[in-house]
């Protein structure tokens with residue numbers, strides 16, 4: 001057994017341990033354990049500094065998960081975009097490929113709580129179906145292996161899937177979404193990297209949410225992937241009490257760059273049943289973005305996105321930089337709130353209006369409008 005597998009076996013994963021190690025009430029611990037899996041491996045556990053700190057909140061269950069929040073289990077309507085059990089096909093040219101239900105840690109804020117950890121919903125037996133689907137759809141040029149965490153698979157199984165995908169001529173790039181560099185960096189071994197580099201162009205997106213996760217071990221894992229020629233990006237989730245603070249986020253983004261990880265997305269927390277206590281007002285995310293752009297390297301700046309409820313895909317949100325328009329003059333502000341005027345280029349007569357405006361004027365309004373009370377729960 002490899003070290004990482006041994007570490008997983010030593011995870012805190014029962015209601016009993018919540019009672020014994022964290023002083024939970026037994027009845028509460030049992031209810032939480034039934035609701036969503038618990039798994040905290042000894043490495044991630046060692047990052048906790050004090051109760052309810054940003055690491056604790058991400059991995060130790062909380063009674064708030066049991067609140068009747070009336071929120072959907074599948075806020076992104078992934079199941080309705082799922083032509084076969086292992087595929088989510090929402091965008092024209094790329095798919096999510098769910099390869100395992102297992103995670104090295106079960107994050108309390110997970111959007112896929114309804115599926116993750118449940119091998120009846122995400123299962124290896126569906127993998128061939130996914131590969132067949134991709135092979136039959138020539139428009140799919142980008143496959144994002146997700147789950148669960150695909151690096152929970154053995155190197156052997158992972159390689160079979162990668163080889164299967166690489167055998168499909170129209171698959172141009174493969175991406176792997178994995179939390180391992182953050183939660184169990186011991187998973188990134190020289191053997192794994194040697195295998196992965198055979199399947200380029202390969203990209204990895206990992207998932208760090210707080211600067212305390214940027215340890216020497218995590219740095220080494222990210223560097224090994226980068227040395228294998230794999231561009232590593234990061235997707236963070238904005239969460240109350242974890243990272244809803246511009247200084248914390250600035251430190252995280254800078255640290256990631258020193259680990260050779262490029263910030264990619266910052267997600268507004270989804271409206272997921274059992275994870276409502278993590279949500280922040282959208283203004284908090286916009287304020288963070290405002291305090292990043294211009295104040296630090298452009299490379300450190302992720303896109304702040306909302307994954308549209310009901311399954312519209314990711315929508316980027318940007319602080320207001322265009323203050324208005326005065327005839328041909330566009331009034332802008334910079335990161336220090338100094339005001340500038342930019343003389344726009346005069347449109348030649350007969351030039352069509354820009355695509356976005358045209359789309360809206362033709363249809364009068366967007367077709368689907370989110371109506372919270374119509375979301376099925």
Ligand SMILES: *Cc1c(COP(=O)(O)O)cnc(C)c1O
Nearest residue numbers: 088089090091094095096144314
């Ligand atoms: C996020 C996501 C993707 C990938 O989106 P990019 O913006 O290309 O990174 C693809 N499919 C689904 C269903 C997604 O949620």
Ligand code: SF4
Nearest residue numbers: 103106107110148179
């Ligand atoms: S690693 Fe990803 S899929 Fe697994 S529990 Fe965490 S957020 Fe969910």
